[in-house]
Amino acid sequence: MIIQSEKKTKRKIFEAVTTAIGWIFLVLFLFMLGSHLEWKINRNIYALSLVNSSIIILVTVIVIIISFLVLTLWGIYNKRRFGKLFRRSFPIPTEIEEIADYYSLSTIEVLQLQQKNYVER
Known part of the structure; x- marks a missing residue:
């Protein structure tokens, strides 16, 4: 596929x-x-x-707290919204013939390209 x-x-x-x-x-x-x-x-x-090091520390702490809250709320939302879904099934592997047909190549050329470390365009 x-x-x-x-x-x-x-x-x-x-x-x-x-x-x-x-x-x-x-x-x-x-x-x-x-x-x-x-x-x-x-x-x-x-x-x-540092110029005004206490302000830099305060802003850093505020950014960390806001980031933690946003990521936590996002995780809770995703768990409620998508937690019931089971999408762990993977499609069947693509056959060499399908790849060859898609790119208009022969199966031998596809195998050679897969074995190369560097593919020229």
Whole structure:
């Protein structure tokens, strides 16, 4: 069985927006972290001085607590919503003939490609 599916446009847009927001958050977080840290070279030893270290610790603790709550609630939701489903059955393995037919190759070529460590395009 060869599985090939097309994603819906709404899903593609949602994934792109979510990914963009994640990258923006990461870049802003690293920028803010970098702005709070000052690296100084002192006798070949890097000394890290923190500006308002108590605020950094407080924000870190708040982010950890919020992350823990969100992941816990998400897990509870998934358990209630999808816990009753049993989807652990796997499809039957794809035969070499099916792969050869799908890619318009001979079975010998498919076997050779499967044995290669590097496939040229």
